[in-house]
Amino acid sequence: MNILAHGGMLTREAPASGSFSPESLEIEAVIATRHPVTRRDARGLYIEILDPAGLVLSGDDWPLLADHRPTARETIGRVHDVRIDGDTVLARLRFSGADDLLPIRQRVQDGTLRAFSAGYSVEAWAEGKDETGQRTKTATRWHLKEVSLVAIPADPNATRRSDTMPFDIETRNALIDTLRGACNLSDEWGADLGAEAVTDDDVRRAARDAMTQRAAPPIRVTRENGNPAEIQTRAADALAFRMAGGALPEASREYVNVTLREMAADALQRSGVSTRGMSADEVFSRSLSASDFPLLVSNAMGKVAAQAYQAAESPLKALARQRTLPNFKTTTAIRIGEMGRLEEMTEHGEFTHTSRAEAGETMSLKTFGRAISVSRKLLIDDDLGLLGDMTSAMGAAAAQTEADELVKLLADNPIMSDGLPVFHVSRGNIATGPGSDMLDPEAAVAALLEARRVMRTITGLDGRTILSVKPRYLVVGADLEAHAEKALASIYAATTHDVNPMAGKLELVVEPRLIGNTWFVMADPAAVPSLQYAYLSSAQGVQIQRQEAWDTLGLKYRAFLDFGCGWLDWRGAYRSTGAA
Numbered sequence: 001m002n003i004l005a006h007g008g009m010l011t012r013e014a015p016a017s018g019s020f021s022p023e024s025l026e027i028e029a030v031i032a033t034r035h036p037v038t039r040r041d042a043r044g045l046y047i048e049i050l051d052p053a054g055l056v057l058s059g060d061d062w063p064l065l066a067d068h069r070p071t072a073r074e075t076i077g078r079v080h081d082v083r084i085d086g087d088t089v090l091a092r093l094r095f096s097g098a099d100d101l102l103p104i105r106q107r108v109q110d111g112t113l114r115a116f117s118a119g120y121s122v123e124a125w126a127e128g129k130d131e132t133g134q135r136t137k138t139a140t141r142w143h144l145k146e147v148s149l150v151a152i153p154a155d156p157n158a159t160r161r162s163d164t165m166p167f168d169i170e171t172r173n174a175l176i177d178t179l180r181g182a183c184n185l186s187d188e189w190g191a192d193l194g195a196e197a198v199t200d201d202d203v204r205r206a207a208r209d210a211m212t213q214r215a216a217p218p219i220r221v222t223r224e225n226g227n228p229a230e231i232q233t234r235a236a237d238a239l240a241f242r243m244a245g246g247a248l249p250e251a252s253r254e255y256v257n258v259t260l261r262e263m264a265a266d267a268l269q270r271s272g273v274s275t276r277g278m279s280a281d282e283v284f285s286r287s288l289s290a291s292d293f294p295l296l297v298s299n300a301m302g303k304v305a306a307q308a309y310q311a312a313e314s315p316l317k318a319l320a321r322q323r324t325l326p327n328f329k330t331t332t333a334i335r336i337g338e339m340g341r342l343e344e345m346t347e348h349g350e351f352t353h354t355s356r357a358e359a360g361e362t363m364s365l366k367t368f369g370r371a372i373s374v375s376r377k378l379l380i381d382d383d384l385g386l387l388g389d390m391t392s393a394m395g396a397a398a399a400q401t402e403a404d405e406l407v408k409l410l411a412d413n414p415i416m417s418d419g420l421p422v423f424h425v426s427r428g429n430i431a432t433g434p435g436s437d438m439l440d441p442e443a444a445v446a447a448l449l450e451a452r453r454v455m456r457t458i459t460g461l462d463g464r465t466i467l468s469v470k471p472r473y474l475v476v477g478a479d480l481e482a483h484a485e486k487a488l489a490s491i492y493a494a495t496t497h498d499v500n501p502m503a504g505k506l507e508l509v510v511e512p513r514l515i516g517n518t519w520f521v522m523a524d525p526a527a528v529p530s531l532q533y534a535y536l537s538s539a540q541g542v543q544i545q546r547q548e549a550w551d552t553l554g555l556k557y558r559a560f561l562d563f564g565c566g567w568l569d570w571r572g573a574y575r576s577t578g579a580a
Helices: 099-109 169-182 200-213 228-244 250-255 260-270 280-290 293-311 315-319 376-381 384-412 441-456 478-487
Strands: 003-006 009-015 026-033 037-041 044-050 061-066 075-085 088-095 115-129 135-150 320-325 331-336 358-363 366-375 471-476 507-510 519-523 531-536 543-547 554-567 573-576
Touching (some): 026 115, 037 169, 061 088, 115 293, 228 250, 228 293, 228 384, 260 293, 260 376, 280 293, 280 376, 293 543, 315 471, 315 531, 358 531, 358 554, 366 376, 384 531, 441 478, 441 519, 441 573, 471 478, 478 507
Parallel strands (some): 471 507
Antiparallel strands (some): 009 115, 026 088, 037 044, 061 075, 075 088, 115 135
């Protein structure tokens, strides 16, 4: 698939689907799919995936352009009825009936022009890796800007819905070139993989096998290669690449085929210890106490754990304010009340003095962790795939721990400093009963309108100043995801004519750890922060640390997380428990 950048906007090309109607001047089109696209950023090559489920529809129609030229003359119609169908985004394209567009409409009708390109901007990414270890970036929140008629179709997954999927040799060659560079394969590799009968998965498996079976001569690392700190950084990057794939810095390529035993031996030599005649056991045993080899492995594991941790982060973190704390003592976040309104100056030329209310909510850090044992057998066998899997699992577990703690804040409804739960009838920020249920689209829209009204009229700490809190997020669990999408759709489910007043007003956040019919409306944390989370200032995110392991043969590490979370204020949050 081809992907281009037009200013700050990205585009993807996709063929039309269905047939052109000369009466209505409309055609049904597939305007985007999940098909992977090769791109490059400051970190190198990566695969971009556009998640149709992440499309945020902020309107009900968009311009239809020619070749992404945003001029009045090149505007050839309008785009409407945009919808998601599985892994594709569909739309109806209505062409203008202007006389000067007759040649374009004729080319579309006879199939000469059959490709459309969606222009979009990305708000949120999720990073990961594919089966070959190639870095991927998935657009999880993106906005449609326009759709253009273009000459060349590029997406093999987006065709006329009644047609057979075409084979795109250019897309196949782009995939082969990407894997050849990422896996450091020869220029001749992939020459036999361009046939139509070969799938993209076959190409990726061939790249993985070629990288595994390649017999490159080992590269010895000596003092002459640079200073020890630089050597360790480059070697750790190469080790992390072998463990979990991803981006490989150019400076680390010379270390990518060096085994663990060779790295341990080189670390000993940098420390002035000769390894001549040593067995593998002796090399590893001496390197654990007489070199920086354990630190090298620790740094590589830290990189792998951080990648997995970032890929698995909870969406609830976007709803909270981040802090760093210097220690594990209980800390109080003081919130100063509103100033209210200005008072008229007295006849004596004085202003009335006033005081401001304040409130404080407490939070403290906790330490979570697990141990990782790198056995003697794993070191000798150079089993970096297993070590990478173990470390990635620890990173994902750290993200899971954070998510569980944040979900508990929402689900447990804890007591705040004023003696009341976060959500309480006296605060007006909780709703129950059938009228607040998300299961019925029309009732759900009414419930969301009521939540917005309540949040708009909430007063500050002084009990008088109206804060006019603007809701931004609708938070649901997996059970309510489809119902929430209907409630936020542009058209009511019961009719095709009634416009939904909540369409485009809230961003949907799905946290699968929330269960049942409970849902939440939250304000932007930059305006009215409700939740907060914090890390220890010297250890933000998941950390990998070596432990002395006298009771085992090998290395022993621990993955730990210093994390805490709590409520700041109830005024930016609204909760509904749905029907009983």
